Amino acid sequence: MSKEKDISASQFTFLQKIPDQLGYLIISGDAVVKSDGELVNNEHIAKIVPRMISLSKLVFTPNAGVSPPKFQQITVTYTDHFYTIARSGKYVFVVKRKSQN
Structure with missing residues (x-):
């Protein structure tokens, strides 16, 4: 992975x-x-x-030789937090959030 690229400071403010x-x-x-x-x-x-x-x-492709469905979102859940992984265009977003216990 490389260092963070320079981008507009306001481009991803929605994440905050x-x-x-x-x-x-x-x-x-890979950056x-x-x-x-x-x-x-x-x-x-x-x-x-x-x-x-x-x-x-690989895991969720229904039949060999068939194109896999496009990845939409993956959630990885732990007791006190979870990660949401989503793709939009050329970006993959990973957000760590506190769980609502």
Whole structure:
């Protein structure tokens, strides 16, 4: 993964408005575009997420030889927090949020 790319400061401000958000990571290709909060510069998650997406294509493809459905969203849940992984255009967004217990 490479260093965060320079982007418009206001381009991803919507991520800061997500309720109970603890941090976020934006990935494009093999680069971290932007990160904040508990996920700031988290290269470990930035490397794992693309693998998870690739694995989900293998696991959830209904029939061999058939194109897998396009990935929409993956949620990974723990006791006190969860991660939502979503794709929009060329970006993959990872948001860590506090669980509502």
